Amino acid sequence: MKNKLKRIFPILLPLLTISSGLWAQAEEAADPYFYDRLFSNGMVAATIVIVVAAFIALLHLLNVMVKVQQIKVYQEAGLEAMLEEVEKSKEPFWNRIYKRLTDAVPVEKERDVMLDHDYDGIKELDNSLPPWWVAMFYITIGFAVVYMAYYHITGAGPSSAEQYEIEMAQADKAVKAYLATQANLVDETNAELLTDEQSLAGGKSIYDANCAACHGMLGEGGVGPNLTDSYWIHGGDIKDVFKTVKYGVPEKGMIAWKSQLNASDIHAVSSYIMTMQGTNPPNAKEAQGELYQAASN
Numbered sequence: 001m002k003n004k005l006k007r008i009f010p011i012l013l014p015l016l017t018i019s020s021g022l023w024a025q026a027e028e029a030a031d032p033y034f035y036d037r038l039f040s041n042g043m044v045a046a047t048i049v050i051v052v053a054a055f056i057a058l059l060h061l062l063n064v065m066v067k068v069q070q071i072k073v074y075q076e077a078g079l080e081a082m083l084e085e086v087e088k089s090k091e092p093f094w095n096r097i098y099k100r101l102t103d104a105v106p107v108e109k110e111r112d113v114m115l116d117h118d119y120d121g122i123k124e125l126d127n128s129l130p131p132w133w134v135a136m137f138y139i140t141i142g143f144a145v146v147y148m149a150y151y152h153i154t155g156a157g158p159s160s161a162e163q164y165e166i167e168m169a170q171a172d173k174a175v176k177a178y179l180a181t182q183a184n185l186v187d188e189t190n191a192e193l194l195t196d197e198q199s200l201a202g203g204k205s206i207y208d209a210n211c212a213a214c215h216g217m218l219g220e221g222g223v224g225p226n227l228t229d230s231y232w233i234h235g236g237d238i239k240d241v242f243k244t245v246k247y248g249v250p251e252k253g254m255i256a257w258k259s260q261l262n263a264s265d266i267h268a269v270s271s272y273i274m275t276m277q278g279t280n281p282p283n284a285k286e287a288q289g290e291l292y293q294a295a296s297n
């Protein structure tokens with residue numbers, strides 16, 4: 001166990017350092033609040049280190065207890081030679097560290113720190129505070145000072161409210177990017193009439209550029225049918241119009257637009273066409289197709 005730890009640590013530490021360094025480089029480029037994240041990640045890392053250290057300390061406590069027991073047994077059995085063996089085994093590095101961290105009085109010397117109190121046979125030892133604990137106490141004080149200065153006095157770090165705003169802004173961006181990809185997923189089965197000004201303005205410019213030549217600037221018709229009346233050859237629902245525009249009627253001279261316009265463009269221009277309904281432009285072409293009545297449901 002001891003040997004394994006000794007072998008793992010020198011490998012683990014540089015690995016951690018290198019990987020966190022690489023990660024830091026990658027993050028710093030993109031994230032303006034990199035140092036705040038580093039700070040909170042540092043806290044997580046420190047916690048992990050403390051837990052691991054506590055675990056190792058426990059293991060060693062166990063080890064020491066076993067050894068003490070060993071010595072006792074050998075003494076009782078009068079096996080002096082074995083006793084020497086045990087004592088000869090040089091104190092390992094981790095044991096020394098452990099002793100320094102705990103500053104515990106050896107079991108044999110406990111009498112020296114025993115207090116006079118006797119609580120129904122339970123006695124109290126006057127051990128000094130373990131240095132690891134005292135160190136942590138001072139570290140937390142230092143941490144609090146740095147924390148106060150960074151977040152509250154200088155205001156260099158964002159407050160919780162600011163952090164919330166930042167994350168909401170990031171999420172907003174992500175949602176917009178997502179919706180932009182979603183807009184192109186629209187097709188003739190799920191198209192709904194768009195009514196927002198931006199989409200309709202986009203639809204108008206697409207119409208003026210691509211459709212007006214055949215359907216007239218105002219939709220009055222020309223080579224193509226009148227788009228302002230309620231007569232439709234291929235159906236007057238937004239989904240029907242979407243489908244006509246997308247797949248066209250090639251044999252009748254209406255192009256399939258799906259190779260030239262993306263789905264959201266088709267959606268916008270189809271919605272724009274719907275706004276022409278009932279506008280009665282001059283020179284309107286005679287009605288073609290059937291009178292379309294919106295489904296009453």
Ligand code: HEC
Nearest residue numbers: 210211214223224225232233234235244245249252253254
């Ligand atoms: C080259 C001429 C031409 C162009 C350009 C053109 N169309 Fe057409 N369009 C036609 C013709 C012709 C028809 C009639 C097809 C038929 O008789 O079945 C038609 C039909 C339609 C219909 C169906 C009308 C109905 O009564 O059902 C819609 C909607 C339509 N076009 C939209 C558009 C849109 C939107 C554009 C531009 C992106 C466009 N068209 C560009 C020629 C054109």
